[in-house]
Amino acid sequence: MDRPAVKIFHYKDKEQSSNLLLQLNGLRQENILTDVSLCSGNTEIPCHRNVLVSSSPYFRAMFCNNFIETHQTKIDLQGITSAILSSVIDYVYTGLVSISMDTVLPLMQAASMLQFGRLFEACSSFLQEQLSPDNCLSMIRLSEILNCNSLRDKAKEMAMKSFSDVSASEDLCELSLPELMGYLEDDGLYAEEEQVFETLVAWIHHDPLSRRGAISDLFKKVRLRHIHPTYLFQFIANDPLIQSSTLCAELIESVRRLMFSVNTKCVGDTAVDFKPLWVAPRRYSSHDMLVVVGGRKNSEQTSREALVFDERSETWQQLAKLPIRLYKASYVALHSVLYVIGGLTTNTKTCQVSTTVYTLSLKTNQWRTAESMLTPRFAHQSVSYLHFIFVLGGLGPDRRLTDSAERYNSMFNQWEAMAPMPEAVLHPAVAASNQRIYVFGGEDAMQNPVRIIQVYHIARNMWSRMENRTVKNVSAPAAIVDDKIYIIGGYTRRVIAYDTKANRFIKCANLKERRMHHSATVLNNKVYVTGGRHISGNDVIEDSDNFDCYDPKTDTWTSKGPLPYKLFDHGSLTLTYVSNHGQNHG
Known part of the structure; x- marks a missing residue:
């Protein structure tokens, strides 16, 4: 058993x-x-x-x-x-x-x-x-005396993320030169470049006799490319400390030449090795956000709304409303500021064609007026490149199609006339790349599609034109990813990419339906397309609340869900938002 x-x-x-x-x-x-x-x-x-x-x-x-x-x-x-x-x-x-x-x-x-x-x-x-911004630098010192890594890491993280508060503390001026350099060269610093500059000046002024000599080493840590030109050339360039250093003056001169000649080849001409300084990325504190503004909302009147898309939570948040209703204004981003240019004022007794320029920064979330255009216009196109905004064609006060063009120079805060376009067109696709502006297709005054590409050479202020049978887009946006200009729809489902270097078109995956009066922008190397109007199966034109994303790497489209409302003739832009840690932009 x-x-x-x-x-x-x-x-x-x-x-x-x-x-x-x-x-x-x-x-x-x-x-x-x-x-x-x-x-x-x-x-x-x-x-x-x-x-x-x-x-x-x-x-x-x-x-x-x-x-x-x-x-x-x-x-x-x-x-x-x-x-x-x-x-x-x-x-x-x-x-x-x-x-x-x-x-x-x-x-x-x-x-x-x-x-x-x-x-x-x-x-x-x-x-x-x-830990607080006031004491985190002292805590770092303490952590080094005590050899405590966990405290040091946490205090360093706070110093990086609350740098705007930390830079105002007494402790910052007590940092050694290597310690300050360590902060200023870090990609993870939550700070705008203007503030980085002001911090290093304050540090030097704390003990000018022994610290003046460090100006050129410190100034090299300021990422000049990401500073607003007005601030750089009017404020920084005139600072006595900067003027006292040959190297600093050379660096500023390199930026000036780079912007004026509109030609990146001159980067190597300077005595300073300028290339690594010019290509230094934006710091970790900034991220790009998609903003949708203006247009016609829900088939009704023109919209004053501005919305920002939070990619992380995939939600839309409201920004401050445009001060005025504008019909067919143009929308462009420059230096992380949104510009709304011209348009027809619709909430006044008489419709006025406007020269007014409104600006909005995500940081302040307030609308301001900027320098007005030279010529009133609406239904025109705008595009930014380097420190310029270019405004092309459209309809003038007489409601006639114009070939006139002008550009805004942000360095001097002024508008200047440009050579007129070879052919006046309405609703072309426009993109700026490689020192040139490309204007694809559009329609003439009789609403016939125009099968040409017009190219503006920025440095020479000259236009050229090329006949091209592939081009037949009207009311389609263009977007640039990796030297290719994508033209998306325009009374058609077709998406084509123009390779500027090879001067040829490549066919891409089609849209789901024929689409026009929509808008497109690039975020993290993907093209986001918002709203517009589409032609349904019964040839009926309907407004759209579509929000779609095109990935050039995989040549595929995915839907990002609907917009908060139907929208067309609006602006869709990518703005860089520099966050103060823990604060919302809303």
């Missing part, structure tokens, strides 16, 4: 370990079986060697390695006060300790010396909770 299988019961007494500590602590307090006293000043605390050895590598080494202390009954612990020693011993026997701002540093030093790792980290956690 088989014997029944022997059952084994694994019992774990959950109270045994904590109960044991309690009993040991009771024995210590009654001085029973204690075999060593830890001394600080006049205070002696009786303990059990085996408890100390079990709790810390420091005591294990002391009592188990034939050192002199092995045979001593009293151990004097230098550099630890009696109150702190008492707290540490209580912690060893109970696992409990009270940490305050008064005790945290001596406690941390004792924990470090006696090798109580978890107590050391508990003190670090306490200090991390006290």
Whole structure:
């Protein structure tokens, strides 16, 4: 007969370990079986060697390695006060300790010396909770003295993310040159370049005699490409510190030449190796956001709404409304500012063709007026390139199609006339690339499609034109990814990419339906297409709330869900938003 299988019961007494500590602590307090006293000043605390050895590598080494202390009954612990020693011993026997701002540093030093790792980290956690922009630089110093990586990492993260507050603190001016350089060259700094410049100037002015010589090394850390030209050429270039340095003056001159000649070939002509400085990326603090503005909403009147798409949460948020209703204005982004240019005013008694320019930055979320255009126009096209905005064609005050063009120079805050277009067209697709502006197709005054590409050479202020049978787009936007200009729809489902280098067209995946009066922009190397009107299966024109994304790498379209409302003839732009950590742009 088989014997029944022997059952084994694994019992774990959950109270045994904590109960044991309690009993040991009771024995210590009654001085029973204690075999060593830890001394600080006049205070002696009786303990059990085996408890100390079990709790810390420091005591294990002391009592188990034939050192002199092995045979001593009293151990004097230098550099630890009696109150702190008492707290540490209580912690060893109970696992409990009270940490305050008064005790945290001596406690941390004792924990470090006696090798109580978890107590050391508990003190670090306490200090991390006290972190603020005002004290994080001091905490970094402290963390280095204490050799505490967890505190240093957390304090450094705060210094990077709250740099605008930190840069105003007294501690910043106490940084050494290598420390300041470390911050300013970091891609992870949450700061705008203007602020980076102001910070280094304040640091030098704190001790001008010994620090003036550092100006050129520090100035190289400012990413000049991402500074608004007006600020760079009017404010920074005239700063006495900058003018006192040949190298700084050369750097500014390199930027000036680069922008004026509109030709990147001159980057190498300077004595300074300017290329790495020019291509330094925007810092981590900024991210690109998609903004939709104006247009005709829900088939009704022109819209004053502006919306921003939050890619992370895939939600739309409202921005401040346009000050006025505008019919067929043009929309463009430059230096992270949204420009709404011209248009027909519809909420006045008489419809006026406008020269007004409205601007909005995500940072302030307020509309302002900028310098007005030279010529009133609506149904025109705008495109930005380097520090210019180019405005092309459209309808003038007489409602007639015009070939006139003008450009806004943000460096001097002024508009200037350009050579007129070879052929006046309405609703072409426009894109700027490689020192040129490309104007594809559109229609003439009789609403016939125009099968040409018009090319404006920016540096020479000259136009050329090319006949091309492939071009037949009307009311289609263009978008650029990797030197290719994508023309999306335009009374057709067709999407084509123009390779500017090879001067040829490539066919891309079609849209789902024939689409026009929509808008497109590029975000993270993908093309986002918003709204417009489409022609349904019954040849009926309907307004659209579609929001679609095209990925050039895979040549595929995906839907991003609907817009908050149906919209056409609007602007769709990508704006760079520099966030102050923890603040919303809304």
